[in-house]
Structures are given as structure tokens and as C-alpha cells.
Amino acid sequence: MIELKGVSKTYDNGTVALKDINLTIQKGEFVFIVGASGAGKSTFLKLIIREEVPNAGEITVNGFKLSSMKKKNVPYFRRTMGIVFQDFRLIPKMTVFDNVAFAMRVTGATTRQIRKRVPYVLSQVGLTDKAHCLPKELSGGEQQRVGLARALVNNPDLLVADEPTGNIDPQLSFEIIELLNEINRKGTTILMVTHERELANWFDRRTIEIRDGSIVSDSGRSVSNESQ
Ligand SMILES: Nc1ncnc2c1ncn2[C@@H]1O[C@H](COP(=O)(O)OP(=O)(O)OP(=O)(O)O)[C@@H](O)[C@H]1O
Numbered sequence: 001m002i003e004l005k006g007v008s009k010t011y012d013n014g015t016v017a018l019k020d021i022n023l024t025i026q027k028g029e030f031v032f033i034v035g036a037s038g039a040g041k042s043t044f045l046k047l048i049i050r051e052e053v054p055n056a057g058e059i060t061v062n063g064f065k066l067s068s069m070k071k072k073n074v075p076y077f078r079r080t081m082g083i084v085f086q087d088f089r090l091i092p093k094m095t096v097f098d099n100v101a102f103a104m105r106v107t108g109a110t111t112r113q114i115r116k117r118v119p120y121v122l123s124q125v126g127l128t129d130k131a132h133c134l135p136k137e138l139s140g141g142e143q144q145r146v147g148l149a150r151a152l153v154n155n156p157d158l159l160v161a162d163e164p165t166g167n168i169d170p171q172l173s174f175e176i177i178e179l180l181n182e183i184n185r186k187g188t189t190i191l192m193v194t195h196e197r198e199l200a201n202w203f204d205r206r207t208i209e210i211r212d213g214s215i216v217s218d219s220g221r222s223v224s225n226e227s228q
Pocket of ligand 1: 016040042
């Protein structure tokens with residue numbers, strides 16, 4: 001489902017964010033990406049959703065070869081996945097309900113389908129009471145859960161989440177991961193960045209640690225870059 005071969009990313013200002021990453025993630029896996037601030041975690045996710053392009057190497061996601069993908073095809077590619085952004089990216093003038101409904105509308109869903117599905121997904125993330133609020137009327141954690149609901153509403157094969165528990169208290173973080181676990185059990189592949197290593201340890205899932213732009217361990221096993 002996701003394959004990276006010899007992937008490196010250096011930003012225009014010369015910052016080396018990722019170095020020679022080699023990795024395969026199979027359909028149905030639940031993978032935590034951990035590492036310190038600035039290690040390269042968000043860059044890794046941005047390459048996978050093709051928000052950034054690598055300077056070297058090849059990335060394949062959901063059967064799409066990203067290096068040869070034309071810009072105009074990027075929105076179609078993105079519809080194969082649900083994305084939770086670190087900075088939420090909600091539409092300020094739309095209510096919670098409409099922010100989530102919008103993600104369904106762009107795929108051609110009918111009003112009837114939207115009226116059925118959106119309340120269900122909002123209840124899954126505990127936001128039933130906030131459906132008619134605007135994003136600015138919500139706390140950071142609530143906005144984050146709207147982002148999660150929007151990412152889940154189309155039942156994606158792959159969910160990519162950058163710190164979906166970053167602004168949420170520990171109890172709710174736990175519940176969010178329980179929810180992701182349930183979604184994963186139904187077959188969705190999940191790739192989640194977190195700086196909370198304890199969460200990853202507690203849920204005992206594949207955990208990839210990035211340090212200074214390199215993968216240093218994969219589920220506790222250290223990875224030597226020379227042997228990759
Ligand atoms: N657009 C950019 N231009 C230049 N440098 C960048 C850009 N985005 C990130 N970087 C740099 O690349 C490195 C990796 O950043 P990245 O955001 O991937 O780290 P991270 O592990 O996600 O950190 P955090 O946990 O703080 O979000 C950092 O040194 C960062 O300053």
C-alpha cells in the first residue's frame with residue numbers, strides 16, 4: 001500500500017529533513033510514527049500525501065507512483081485517503097456539520113447520504129452537540145476532532161494523521177486511538193504521527209522512530225541505514 005525507496009527530502013533553504021528512507025507499509029497495518037520535534041515526521045507524511053515532493057527516491061501509495069503524478073491528478077489521489085492535518089485546516093465560515101459534509105459533497109455524495117453519515121461520524125468523535133458551531137467557537141481539541149471526522153467520513157482505505165491527539169487531554173487521546181483501532185479493525189490502514197511515545201507503547205502497534213531525518217527503529221528493532 002505504501003512503499004518508499006531511497007527517499008530523501010531537502011527543503012529549498014538547505015534543511016535536510018529526510019535521508020534515504022526505505023519502508024513498506026502493508027494494507028491494514030496501524031503504524032505510529034514517533035520522534036522528537038524537528039525529526040522529520042510531518043515531512044514524511046507530507047511526502048506520502050504528495051504535499052511535498054522528494055529530491056530523490058520513489059514513493060508509491062495506493063497504487064499511485066507519486067514522482068510521475070501530474071499536479072492535476074493530486075486531488076483524485078487524495079480522495080483515496082483521509083488526512084488529519086496538524087493545523088486542522090477547517091473552513092472558518094462553515095459549521096462543524098458543513099465542514100464534514102463538504103468532504104462528502106466533493107465526492108458526489110447525495111444530500112440524503114450526507115444527512116445519514118455526518119451525524120454518525122460526529123457522534124463517533126463525540127461532537128454531536130457541536131454540529132452547528134463554527135470552528136472559532138470550538139476548543140483546539142474539538143477542532144482537531146472535526147478534522148478527524150472529516151478524514152473518516154468517506155470511509156478511506158488509508159488514514160494519515162499528523163498529531164491527531166496533540167491538543168487533546170490524555171483520557172480523550174486514549175478514546176480517539178480506541179476509535180482509530182476500531183476503524184483499523186474494519187480494514188483501514190492507519191499512519192499516525194505522535195510525539196506521545198507512551199500512547200504508541202500502550203497500544204502495542206508497529207512504531208517507527210525517526211531521528212534527524214533517518215529511521216532509527218521499527219517496532220523497537222534498531223535499523224541500520226547502511227544495511228538498507
Ligand atoms: N517548509 C519548510 N522549509 C524549510 N524547512 C522545513 C520546512 N518544513 C520543515 N522544515 C524543517 O525540516 C525539519 C523536519 O521538520 P518536520 O516538520 O518534518 O519535523 P517534525 O518531526 O514533524 O516536528 P514536529 O514534531 O515539531 O512537528 C526541521 O528541521 C524543520 O525545521
